[in-house]
Amino acid sequence: MxxxxxxxxxxxxxxxxxxxxxxxxxxxxxxxxxxxxxxxxxxxxxxxxxMLGSLGEGHPGEDELLVCSARSVRRWPDLVARLGDPAVMAATESLFVAETSADAEYLANLAGFVWSRAPRSHEDLRPVDLAEIRRREPGLSSRLHSGYVAAGEGAVxxxxxxxxxxxxxxxxxxxxxxxxxxxxxxxxxxxxxxxxxxxxxxxxxxxxLHAAKGEILRLRRTRWSVAPPSRVIRARMRGRQVYLVPRDDGVVVGATQYEPLDEGEAVPEVGGVADLLADATDLMPGLRTYELVEAGAGLRPCTAxxxxxxxxxxxxxxxxxxxxxxxxxxxxxxxxxxxxxxxxxxxxxxxxxxxxxxxxxxx
Ligand SMILES: Cc1cc2nc3c(=O)[nH]c(=O)nc-3n(C[C@H](O)[C@H](O)[C@H](O)COP(=O)(O)OP(=O)(O)OC[C@H]3O[C@@H](n4cnc5c(N)ncnc54)[C@H](O)[C@@H]3O)c2cc1C
CATH class of the missing domain: 3.50.50.60 (FAD/NAD(P)-binding domain)
Structure with a gap:
């Protein structure tokens, strides 16, 4: 010491x-x-x-977690300033998108819960239509339904x-x-x-504590690829979740979440990787020319x-x-x-x- x-x-x-x-x-x-x-x-x-999402993490029944998350998001700029490296911050906004009308209804329920618990969040969590989604992120699929922008909710x-x-x-x-x-x-x-x-x-x-396993992928852009999104994209696609988190050289695609049968070494399962790749390339077709440089898995430490x-x-x-x-x-x-x-x-x-x-x- x-x-x-x-x-x-x-x-x-x-x-x-x-x-x-x-x-x-x-x-x-x-x-x-x-x-x-x-x-x-x-x-x-x-x-x-x-990802640093509080509004996007607001699920009915998780009122207290929403409060803690919202407080923590506000503390991040101070921590990044203390670290002295602005490049730690990889994105400053999230775009939530729904593929089908059922997916849109699911997102609307989440937004309704957040607005009811945090009235000021109306300014930070705002609905957007397909035209605005495409204007903000032209690389996303044209078959999306609608979404929300969560200002100030980025990623490191x-x-x-x-x-x-x-x-x-x-x-x-x-x-x-x-x-x-x-x-x-x-x-x-x-x-x-x-x-x-x-x-x-x-x-x-x-x-x-118990473990919740998750598969996650890292994709690298090539010279022929479209640019990665410039914000976090969190999508609900036919009932499944997938997200794209920008990095300097590509995107992180995540993540599955399930209770593992065995808590040994966290090795990615084929099914999880296949689902993530299918959903990510449906969401952003240009990702097909990216390189799959890492398929990983981790165990989230969870409480009851x-x-x-x-x-x-x-x-x-x-x-x-x-x-x-x-x-x-x-x-x-x-x-x-x-x-x-x-x-x-x-x-x-x-x-x-x-x-x-x-x-x-x-x-
Ligand atoms: C696929 C996936 C995606 C995720 N995405 C996000 C995200 O986007 N945003 C987000 O906020 N969170 C995300 N998480 C969750 C986040 O990673 C965890 O909540 C967080 O890492 C927990 O931090 P921790 O320091 O408690 O544990 P860990 O990160 O697991 O660190 C624990 C450390 O303790 C050490 N250790 C363990 N036992 C001992 C011992 N006996 N003696 C000494 N050292 C020991 C380990 O070596 C390790 O370094 C994700 C997790 C997974 C698996």
Whole structure:
């Protein structure tokens, strides 16, 4: 740990997006931080798409998640500024599109739910017809029905983000230990944050998590290809979801979501890859000339109620895990809450949950 500062020591177990973002917030607030990470192979944030959607994540029954997501989206510009690399932000807007009238009805139900829970969202989530969809994204299919634009809901390049976060955490004086932690009692630190994704279960058996597997593809543009979309495209196609997230050199296509029979190594299944390719090329026919450079799969760390588990376990240990399909989106929000738990500011006790309104963090 950085011994130049007299601050309290914090060991962070897990160097994924949650662990690193919390480590950065804590280091910036004066903690002496050490990050223990088991390696990149089972890191969900590495395979992810990096979408930052709150309005688009609003599903009936998930009221609390909508509130957390909306707060976290607003914290992202500060985090990107802290990282000092605007290119981390890959898109600043999402376009939702429906292929059939049934798909359009499904999207209308989601929009209705968001508007009812967040009245101000009328300005940010706006219906668009096919003509406007084609004007904004000429590469999309001409057989779409209608859609919505979600302003301010973009995406980050998640791999660039992880690299910049690690640089920033190191730059803030933290140390890294490349090892799997097997027992929290072995860790020498005033406080311990367990942010180990699905690996949290092995360290804190009371934290109830399950995996939701997802296939995801990375396509690279060739010299003969049409340009990638310039915003996130989230489509409902004949009852299935597919999204296209722009990158400098192409698009990320995602993602399936199902409970895996086996939580071993996350290997993509043929059916998931075939469905994604079929839906993506129907949505944007020009993708047929792109190169398929990666077919990946990851395991989302999920809780039973869909909300992340962020709380104090005992005097020394805090947990932040179970971010499901939204861990990248929710990273700044999580860091704000964790910082409050670590410093005791405005914290009411172990029962502090994600319903607590976090104020601004260190950035
Ligand atoms: C296909 C797919 C697409 C996704 N798309 C999006 C998206 O567009 N937007 C979004 O917001 N979210 C998305 N997600 C979800 C997001 O990736 C996760 O919610 C997020 O990565 C969880 O972050 P985490 O840091 O808790 O866990 P992880 O990213 O899994 O990181 C956990 C880290 O802990 C380490 N670790 C585990 N056990 C130990 C141990 N015992 N000792 C030391 N280190 C340990 C691991 O090596 C790993 O580095 C997607 C996920 C998948 C699978």
């Amino acid at each position: 950085n011994t130049e500062h007299p601050g309290p020591t914090l060991a962070v177990v897990g160097g994924g997006v949650i662990g690193l973002t919390c480590a950065l917030a804590a280091a910036d607030a004066g903690h002496r931080v050490r990050v223990h990470d088991a390696g990149v192979t089972d890191r969900a944030a590495w395979v992810a798409a990096g 390049d998640n791999r660039r983000l992880l690299s910049r976060l690690r640089d920033a955490v190191a730059g803030a004086g933290a140390q890294f230990v490349d090892e799997r932690v097997t027992d929290l009692a072995d860790i020498d630190a005033d406080q311990v944050l367990v942010a180990a994704g699905l690996g949290t279960r092995a360290l804190l058996p009371d934290v109830d 109620d869909g909300l992340p588990d962020i709380r104090r376990i005992d005097d020394r240990v805090v947990v932040a895990a179970g971010h499901g399909r939204n861990g990248i989106l929710l990273a700044p929000y999580t860091a704000d809450i964790v910082l409050r738990l670590l410093t005791g500011s405005d914290v009411v006790g172990p029962e502090l949950s994600t319903t607590t309104t976090p104020g601004g963090g260190t950035w």
